[in-house]
Amino acid sequence: MSGQVLRKVVSDVSVEINKIGKDLDNICPNIDEVTQAECECCGLREDCTQDYIKTIKDSYSGKWVCGLCSEAVKEGLIKRGSIEEAMNSHTKFCQEFNSSTRLNPKLSFTMSMRNIARRSHENKEKIKYHTMSKISRSSSCVPRIDFTIKQS
Template sequence: MKKKPLSFQVPIMNDHQLLRKVASDVTSEISKLSKYLEAIVELDETILQAECDCCGLKEECTKEYISRIRNSYSGRWVCGLCSEAVKERLNHDPVAIEEAMITHRKFLRDFNTNIRVNPKLSLTLAMKNLAKRSGEKRRN
C-alpha cells in the first residue's frame, strides 16, 4: 500500500496580505509581552525595604505586608521575631500595644548593652535579683 503524502492547504496570499498578517502577529506578540513587562515593573515597585522599629532588622517586603503589619502595631513595622515577643508580652500582661513595644525595645537595648557585653556579670546580677526577690517574698 502506498502512503499518501500529507498535504496542507496554505491560503494563497499576495505580498500585501502576507505583510499585513505578519504585522498583525507582531503587534499581538508585542501587546502580550508589554503586559508581562508591566506586571514585572509593578511587582518591583511593591517590594520595599522595611526596618524593624524594635531591633532595627531590615527586610524586603511587599507594600501590602508592610501596611498590614503597621496597621497591627500602631503604625510601626516590626519583624517577625519582635512581633512574637510583643504578642507574648501582651498575653502575660494586658497592656496597650505601644507599651508592650516600648518594654520590648527596652529589653533589647538592655540585652545589647549589658548581657551581650558581659554575660557572666549579667548572670551574677540576675541571680542576685532572684535571691533578693525570693527574700522579699518570704518576708511578706
C-alpha cells in the first residue's frame, strides 16, 4: 500500500453535462429571460418573455392582458367596435367584480339576481310596448245575437 496514490474519480455523466452546457451557450446565447406580467384588467400575473409581452401590448392598445381577458375583449370588440372601448368596458367589469364579488360573494349573488330581475322586467316592458296596438278593444269582436224569445 505504500506506493499507491489516491486519484480523483470523475463521473462520465458530469463530463457529458459540462459538454452539453458549453454547447448550449454557443447555440442559444440570447434566450429571453422570463418576467412576470400583470393583467391590467383583472390583475392576474403570468410568467412571460419580453417578446410575448410586447406582442400582447401591441395588440391591446399598449396594455398587457391575460388570455381570459383577451377573449372577453375580443367578444367586446364585436359589440363596441373599437379595441379601446372594449378594453375600457372589460376593465370596468373586472374592477366591479373585484370590488364586490371577491369581497362579499353573498352580496354579489343578490345584486346579480336583482340585475337579472331588472333586465327581465325591462324586456317584458319592451315586448308589451311593441305588441300593443294603437286601438284597443274592450270587448270581443265577434257579435253575439241572443235568440231567446221572452214570452210574457
